[in-house]
Each structure stands twice: as structure tokens, then as C-alpha cells.
């Protein structure tokens with residue numbers, strides 16, 4: 001089976017997920033021009049990332065329900081459970097954006113671990129979305145690639161004040177997203193070979209991402225900036241993402 005670009009579909013899935021991972025490194029670029037990021041700037045960036053993630057998740061849910069509402073629901077519950085368990089294992093250390101630049105090295109490392117673990121769900125999202133069709137796959141890939149940029153920005157905001165070079169910050173940003181290309185191919189293979197697993201997979205990725213947005217990203221964003229700004233950014237990017245998937 002080949003993709004629209006003439007590539008074998010497995011390579012297309014891998015490359016798509018690799019592009020999303022590399023996009024995380026772009027988050028380091030603004031630090032070539034600025035020394036540090038204001039908490040409000042970081043909150044706005046994360047609210048944008050959250051909206052893109054919500055829009056992508058709603059697209060995955062819609063596709064899942066199209067195949068099987070009950071299996072999508074069970075998958076979403078499993079996705080939420082996955083995040084609950086990883087948070088328990090990691091000791092639930094949400095980084096507070098407002099204090100990102102002042103955190104100690106241990107918390108900076110934990111932040112990197114949290115970002116890396118949550119990328120697993122996003123890798124599954126890329127893989128299963130291609131299982132739901134190439135246009136869905138490309139829409140989710142683009143959403144997650146753009147969403148990764150503010151994540152790289154947040155990681156760099158934590159590391160850069162410690163005197164870590166810009167290239168090293170970019171490296172760790174990309175590193176935090178490496179689970180995406182690693183997870184995308186097996187996730188795609190599973191839902192492609194075992195078709196009944198597709199709605200489970202779509203639900204799983206959506207459930208995990210929505211729960212992550214609600215428990216980790218949004219509370220901190222609301223803490224660090226004006227509620228109205230955050231609500232408008234999240235709502236606006238969610239709607240844009242949904243419209244974009246509609247017309248792709």
C-alpha cells in the first residue's frame with residue numbers, strides 16, 4: 001500500500017511522526033532572540049498547544065464513533081486510565097509555568113520526563129489517525145507538529161536559564177517527542193491489521209490527550225495569565241483545528 005506521496009504507507013506514517021518530533025526543536029528558536037519567556041507568554045503558548053490538541057482529539061473521536069461508538073468510548077476510558085497511571089508512577093509533578101524558570105534541576109528533569117511520557121499518546125494518535133484514512137492522518141500530524149512547538153518552547157524556557165546551549169535545548173526538545181515516531185508505526189500496524197481495534201485506538205489517543213489538556217496544561221495556563229485570554233486562545237484554536245480537519 002502506498003500513500004498519496006508515493007511512499008510506502010509505513011514510511012509515510014514514520015516520516016509524519018518524525019516531522020512532529022522535529023517540530024518540537026523549533027520551540028528553541030525564539031530563545032536566539034529573547035533571554036527568557038514571561039509566564040504570560042508561556043501560558044499563551046501552552047493554551048494554543050492545548051486548543052490544537054483538543055481539536056485533534058475531537059477529530060479522532062468523530063472518526064472513532066463513525067466506526068463504533070462503544071469501542072471508542074472504552075478506548076477513551078483506557079486512554080484516561082493510561083495518563084492517571086503514568087502520573088501516579090511519576091508522582092504527579094506538574095510543572096508550574098509561572099515558576100518554570102526558577103525550578104530546581106530535579107524538577108526540570110521531571111518536567112522533561114512528563115513531556116516525554118505524554119508524547120507516547122501523541123505517537124499513538126498519529127499512527128491510529130492514519131489507520132482512519134490519510135487525510136485524517138495528515139490533519140492530526142499537522143496539529144501535533146504545531147502543538148509541539150510551544151512544548152519545545154516550554155522545555156527550552158526551563159533549561160536555557162541554566163546556561164544550557166540553545167542546540168542542547170533543541171536536542172532535548174526533540175528527544176521529548178521521540179516516542180512519537182517510535183509509537184506511530186506499531187500503532188498504525190495494529191489498527192490497520194486488526195481493523196476492529198481502530199475505534200479503540202482512536203478513542204485511546206483522544207481520551208489520553210483530552211485528559212492531559214484538562215489536568216496538566218490548562219490549570220497552569222489559567223494560573224499564569226488572564227482567564228479570558230486563555231479561554232479565547234483555547235476555544236479559537238480548537239475551532240480552527242476542527243474546521244481545518246473538515247476541509248482537508
Ligand SMILES: [Zn+2]
Nearest residue numbers: 118122147151
Ligand atoms: Zn504534546
